[in-house]
Amino acid sequence: IQLTQSPSSLSASVGDRVTVTCRASQGINSYLAWFQQKPGKAPKLLIYDASTLQSGVPSRFSGSGSGTDFTLTISSLQPEDFATYYCQQLNDYPLTFGGGTKVEI
Amino acid sequence: EVQLVESGGGLVQPGGSLRLSCAASGFTFSDHYMDWVRQAPGKGLEWVGRIRKTTHSYTTEYAASVKGRFTISRDDSRNSLYLQMNGLQTEDTAVYYCARVLGTTWHDHCLDYWGQGNLVTVSS
Numbered sequence: 001i002q003l004t005q006s007p008s009s010l011s012a013s014v015g016d017r018v019t020v021t022c023r024a025s026q027g028i029n030s031y032l033a034w035f036q037q038k039p040g041k042a043p044k045l046l047i048y049d050a051s052t053l054q055s056g057v058p059s060r061f062s063g064s065g066s067g068t069d070f071t072l073t074i075s076s077l078q079p080e081d082f083a084t085y086y087c088q089q090l091n092d093y094p095l096t097f098g099g100g101t102k103v104e105i
Numbered sequence: 106e107v108q109l110v111e112s113g114g115g116l117v118q119p120g121g122s123l124r125l126s127c128a129a130s131g132f133t134f135s136d137h138y139m140d141w142v143r144q145a146p147g148k149g150l151e152w153v154g155r156i157r158k159t160t161h162s163y164t165t166e167y168a169a170s171v172k173g174r175f176t177i178s179r180d181d182s183r184n185s186l187y188l189q190m191n192g193l194q195t196e197d198t199a200v201y202y203c204a205r206v207l208g209t210t211w212h213d214h215c216l217d218y219w220g221q222g223n224l225v226t227v228s229s
Contacts, residue, residue, distance in 0.1 A: 033215040035150075042202055042219035043142075043150065049212045086150055090214055093166045095140075095152040 001025055001089050003098035011104050018074040020085050020101045027067045028091035034063055034072045035086045037100075043086065047072065077103070107131040109203050109220035116226045121193050127186040127203030127220055135159060135181040138206035140216055141188050143199035151199070153177075155206070156186070171197075193227045200224050 002025040012018050022032065030050040035043040045054045047063035050070055060075045074081055082105055087098040113125040127139070138161075141153040154167040156177045165177050176189040186203050201223050204216035 029211070031211050035216075037150075042222055043216075044219075045207075045215060045217050048207070048215040052212075054217065088150075088152070088215070090211065093155075094168045095155075095166075097150040097152060100149045 001028060001092055001096055003087055003089055003096055005085075005087060005098035005101050007101060008099065009102040009104060012077050013105070014077055014079055016077045018077050018081075018103060020072045020103075022065075022070045022072070022087035022098050024068045024070075024089055024091075028089045030066050031090040032063075032065070032070050033088045033090060034061075035088065036081075036083045037086065038083045046085075048090075074103075107205065107218045109205065109218060111201065111203055111220045111223035114201065114223035114225045116228065117193055118229050119193060119195060119227055121227070122189070122191045123193065123225060125188040125190070125201055125203075125223060125225070127188075129184045129186065129203075129205070132205070134179075134184040138209065138214065139177075139179060139186045140204045140206055141177060141186075142202045142204055142216070142219075143197075144202070144222075145196075145199045148199075153188070153201070158209075161209070190225070193225075195227050198225060198227045 004023045032050045034047040037043040051063045062073045084100045084102045108130045110128045138157045140155045157164045174192045178187045203220045205218040207217040
């Protein structure tokens with residue numbers, strides 16, 4: 001299953017509302033996770049099952065979607081949110097990641 | 106505190122072998138599936154494979170790119186996960202992460218804790 005993220009990069013300012021999309025090549029129910037990765041660090045789980053917020057993740061992060069189209073929204077971008085975001089489908093093996101979206105200042 | 110610490114990486118020649126280890130602590134290792142994920146320099150994430158827990162017969166899944174060359178195993182008595190890599194190619198050069206799988210249902214078999222990563226370089 002191929003995952004296409006868009007955009008591949010975006011520029012935003014602190015306080016902006018940011019939306020990243022992930023489109024699957026076939027239906028994957030709600031079995032999608034979102035990760036945040038900062039340079040030189042391991043990825044961090046933000047959201048799973050398309051919209052379930054992982055424990056400890058700020059509520060400004062939210063996820064939605066089902067089937068083939070999914071979104072990750074950051075309601076008010078904070079300085080620590082500048083990073084690369086990846087989606088991953090969990091519907092079928094082999095599990096696959098999207099190509100990533102880099103959120104820059 | 107959940108901790109995952111990878112070791113065993115380094116420089117290896119094409120066609121060579123390497124075994125990565127991942128030492129787990131801070132949780133009941135035997136209760137969780139475990140995954141390996143890799144990231145080539147400057148590139149995105151690539152899922153490598155999974156090993157399930159004893160109640161699911163330690164069954165494994167692999168990405169097509171490594172199937173037949175890589176083998177995932179675990180030793181629950183040592184709280185350790187392993188990745189045996191044979192027939193290494195230059196395109197296997199990457200940081201390799203071990204990661205814990207949160208749950209066992211389709212809704213929650215996502216990766217909730219990750220190690221710091223271990224670099225494997227395949228070059229002559």
